[in-house]
Amino acid sequence: MNPERVIDTICKDIRRHVDTAVVGLSGGADSFLVMLLSSEALGRENVYAYSLPYADTDMKTFNNLSRMYAEHVGVHHRTVSIKAVADALTTTIGGIFDPAGPGVLSTLNAGNARSRARMCVLYGAAHHLNETLKNRVRVMGTGNLSEDFIGYDTKGGDALADIFPIGQLFKSEVYALLEYYRDRGKITEAMINRVPSAGLWEDQTDEDELGYSYNDMEPAIRYILEKKFQVDVEKLDTVQRFVWDRHQAHKHKHEAPRVTRLRDEKGNLE
Numbered sequence: 001m002n003p004e005r006v007i008d009t010i011c012k013d014i015r016r017h018v019d020t021a022v023v024g025l026s027g028g029a030d031s032f033l034v035m036l037l038s039s040e041a042l043g044r045e046n047v048y049a050y051s052l053p054y055a056d057t058d059m060k061t062f063n064n065l066s067r068m069y070a071e072h073v074g075v076h077h078r079t080v081s082i083k084a085v086a087d088a089l090t091t092t093i094g095g096i097f098d099p100a101g102p103g104v105l106s107t108l109n110a111g112n113a114r115s116r117a118r119m120c121v122l123y124g125a126a127h128h129l130n131e132t133l134k135n136r137v138r139v140m141g142t143g144n145l146s147e148d149f150i151g152y153d154t155k156g157g158d159a160l161a162d163i164f165p166i167g168q169l170f171k172s173e174v175y176a177l178l179e180y181y182r183d184r185g186k187i188t189e190a191m192i193n194r195v196p197s198a199g200l201w202e203d204q205t206d207e208d209e210l211g212y213s214y215n216d217m218e219p220a221i222r223y224i225l226e227k228k229f230q231v232d233v234e235k236l237d238t239v240q241r242f243v244w245d246r247h248q249a250h251k252h253k254h255e256a257p258r259v260t261r262l263r264d265e266k267g268n269l270e
Helices: 003-017 029-042 056-060 062-073 083-097 107-133 145-149 171-183 206-210 214-226 238-254
Strands: 020-025 047-051 076-079 137-139
Touching (some): 003 029, 003 171, 020 029, 020 062, 020 107, 029 047, 029 062, 029 171, 047 062, 083 107, 145 171, 145 214, 145 238, 171 214, 206 214, 214 238
Parallel strands (some): 020 137
């Protein structure tokens, strides 16, 4: 990978579609890189970053990191608790199935409600900024290729955004770009969080939940892409089969919603 060329391509694409960037910071490598790229493309004064903790654990770990990142880069930054919004969602959804409340929901379902609550806040902030600034305010997606390919994100949550600047970068390439910024003195090694976590519940890590690291899965994803999905599923090894099955089950998260076709090319009902 040529870091300079990749960064230049990403920054040009951001400038082509965005005037003001809204970034949700998790304390992880992906959102930090997106904030750096947005700042480089648009200027730090045109980047609004939000730390969106749910609980004290978030505040003491992930959001301490994200606040430090934002202050280092010099973008606009606010910390906003999503606890009230997320709890209201889980109580309402749980109440559909059990009047006792949210306890009926699985840990994953409740965690996804937190992701969706964060995205509601980000889009609400973007709407307000658009009304104030009168320019193209866009919510920046922070997903990468390694996560997106296996659908390791939340539909209506972090799978939703206006532009995904690093959506075609493997996790290893995300770290490579952060290391490029580190080697040029723009960030420090301590700022690169090398333990991926969606932060949906306490002590959650991507590897523990998935059973494989992104380094484990990257060769499998590359193999499937190189084969253009023309693979003999029965001959895939264990990791390749895991990646294949995850992709097939979750690819709907990254497809445009289907609209039932009723009209011909001239707009007439068929």
